[in-house]
Amino acid sequence: MKNFAARKIAIAGLIFAIAQTASAQPPPDDTARFLAGMPLPKNSPLAPLTTDPAWQEHSAxxxxxxxxxxxxxxxxxxxxxxxxxxxxxxxxxxxxxxFSGPDFLYVDQFFPKADVYILCGKESMGPPPDPLQTGNLGSALHNLEEAMNSSLRFSFFITKDMKVDLQSQELKGTLPILYVFLARADKSIKDVTYGSLSAGGEFQRSHPGNGGTPGVRIDYIDNHSGQQQTLYYFTTDISDGGISSSPGFLRFCDHFGVGCSFLKSSSYLMFEEGFNRIRDFILDHSKTIVQDDAGIPLA
Structure with missing residues (x-):
């Protein structure tokens, strides 16, 4: 009986320790501000890391x-x-x-008052970024700067470089970049939910990166307007063949009805026959389309 009681106490202690560890993880808004090189609340778990010369250089x-x-x-x-x-x-x-990849910056500039933003790309979103678990912080922050360099200088990501940059660092995937753009756009992240899409287009909670069409939902507030907004990012192939294999993404998008579309640096893919379905979806579900020359052909 004593052994049983001791075992129960040990299990309870383990659960308490796990709960403490989980609660010690930084809030996503703190992580976003940290990665963006912006000031943090004094009581943030990440505040001590801002004294690191590597972070201060990154911030500058x-x-x-x-x-x-x-x-x-x-x-x-x-x-x-x-x-x-x-x-x-x-x-x-x-x-x-x-075809956005992690480029939240420009869709927010053109359509700042959307309730929901739906972004997608072949780039993986990566695991939840956690600077507290990052071994070489200086190297990780430098690699993040390199991954964002072309976007900040030229307004677009270079796809072949981004594939290497997003997978060769400790802060992997599109999520750290999305966090930076949100923080720098003066948004406060309130909740982050990882999930995947069912074949019917339902967003279901799951472990980050799991599922046929993995994605993330980020709920945030625009600090200028006070508007509550939501950003979705999905890793998916939106060629005709990709949509046939994984139809959940377009079915998910269809739930939101007609809105507006933004297209930039999409490599003229919708000039080709292999992207008819996504082209038709955009035309059918957009009151307004803002695009560069590489979007949908005008004739």
């Missing part, structure tokens, strides 16, 4: 990079929107950004 690098990008690109974009794109000020139910 991102301050310069984002300030330069704002001057070169975003201020001009906002001036253009004021004159030519009043739709940017409209509330919309959903913004679709196919």
């Amino acid at each position: 690098n991102f301050e310069r990079a984002f300030a330069k990008m704002n001057r070169r690109q975003l201020l001009k974009l906002h001036a253009w929107e004021e004159q030519y794109f009043p739709e940017a000020r409209e509330h919309i139910p959903v913004a679709f950004y196919m």
Whole structure:
């Protein structure tokens, strides 16, 4: 009887220890601000790491990079929107950004008042980023800067470089980049849910990266407007063959009805016959489409 009681106490102690460890993990908003090189609450579990010279250098690098990008690109974009794109000020139910990879930055600039953003790419989202578990923090932060370099300098990710960058670092996948863009866009992350899509298009909780169409749901608040918004990112193949093999993604998107679409640097894929289904979906589900020359052919 005593052995049984002792065993129960030991199990209870283990459960308590696990719960303490879980609660000690940094909140996702703290992680996003840390990766973005931004100030943290003094009581954040990550606050002690901000005294590391590697993080301070990373913070200074991102301050310069984002300030330069704002001057070169975003201020001009906002001036253009004021004159030519009043739709940017409209509330919309959903913004679709196919072939996006982790480029949340620009869809948020063109459609800042969407309730839901749906992004997708072949790039894996990676595991939940946790700076507390990162062995070589300086190297990891430097690699994150390298992975984002082309986007911050030229406004697009170079696909072949991104595939290497996103898998060769401790902070793997698209999720760290999405976190940085959210934090730098003055969003506060409230909840992050990992899941996958069923064949019928239902988002179901699952272990990060598991399932036929793995994805993540990030609920956040825009600190400027106070609007509650949601970002989804899915790792999926949206060629005709990919959609036939995994139909859940388009069925998930269909649940949101008609919204707006954004297309940038999609490599002229929808000029080809192998991408008819995603092209038709965008045309059928978009009140407005903003795209560059590489999007949907005009004729």
